[in-house]
Amino acid sequence: MKGILVLLWLCxxxxxxxxxxxxxxxxxxxxxxxxxxSCVVVPCTSNYPGKKESASRIRxxxxxxxxxxxxxxxxxxxxxxxxxxGRTKLPGHLGAPDHNCTLEIDExxxxxxxxxxxxxxxxxxxxxxxxEKCVLFTMxxxxxxPEVQEPETLEEGVPTTLKCIVKxxxxxxxxxxxxxxxxxx
Ligand SMILES: *[C@@H]1O[C@H](CO)[C@@H](O)[C@H](O)[C@H]1NC(C)=O
Numbered sequence: 001m002k003g004i005l006v007l008l009w010l011c012x013x014x015x016x017x018x019x020x021x022x023x024x025x026x027x028x029x030x031x032x033x034x035x036x037x038s039c040v041v042v043p044c045t046s047n048y049p050g051k052k053e054s055a056s057r058i059r060x061x062x063x064x065x066x067x068x069x070x071x072x073x074x075x076x077x078x079x080x081x082x083x084x085x086g087r088t089k090l091p092g093h094l095g096a097p098d099h100n101c102t103l104e105i106d107e108x109x110x111x112x113x114x115x116x117x118x119x120x121x122x123x124x125x126x127x128x129x130x131x132e133k134c135v136l137f138t139m140x141x142x143x144x145x146p147e148v149q150e151p152e153t154l155e156e157g158v159p160t161t162l163k164c165i166v167k168x169x170x171x172x173x174x175x176x177x178x179x180x181x182x183x184x185x
Contacts, residue, residue: 034137039170044101065115
């Protein structure tokens with residue numbers, strides 16, 4: 001019964017946030033793994049009041065949760081903390097209709113774990129902080145080992161395909177293909 005109520009509440013919540021609400025909202029993945037020396041992309045989308053704001057009127061900022069003055073991304077690069085200068089970008093389109101606040105951090109460092117929060121400001125209008133929409137990274141030093149899917153049977157003299165799968169966090173710099181493996185019997 002409790003489960004059904006929770007589900008109902010979630011559905012109503014979804015209807016209100018997508019349909020009728022004029023409140024500012026943002027959806028940020030709360031926790032992610034980040035591979036040191038690689039890059040990490042944090043999916044983020046937001047909704048603004050008066051939904052038609054163009055990108056030029058919206059300022060998207062990512063800052064440290066425990067110190068709003070430490071920006072890790074800002075459109076004015078002089079306002080970005082030295083540690084993050086030149087390493088962060090918003091690869092998506094912040095304006096309508098996308099409202100994409102996705103954050104990319106390049107050359108991830110050991111101490112980049114966060115948490116970091118997205119904040120949007122509507123220029124010349126109400127300012128609002130999405131202080132609760134933050135992401136925390138678990139730093140990993142080396143990628144998970146690749147998973148190799150072997151075919152059930154291998155036949156001598158018959159070419160076969162082995163599938164090799166790796167998980168990664170950096171779409172702009174995906175792992176290089178290992179190429180052809182030669183098998184010697
Ligand atoms: C946001 O932008 C990023 C980078 O261009 C893209 O990969 C992602 O799919 C976009 N997200 C949405 C919900 O459109």
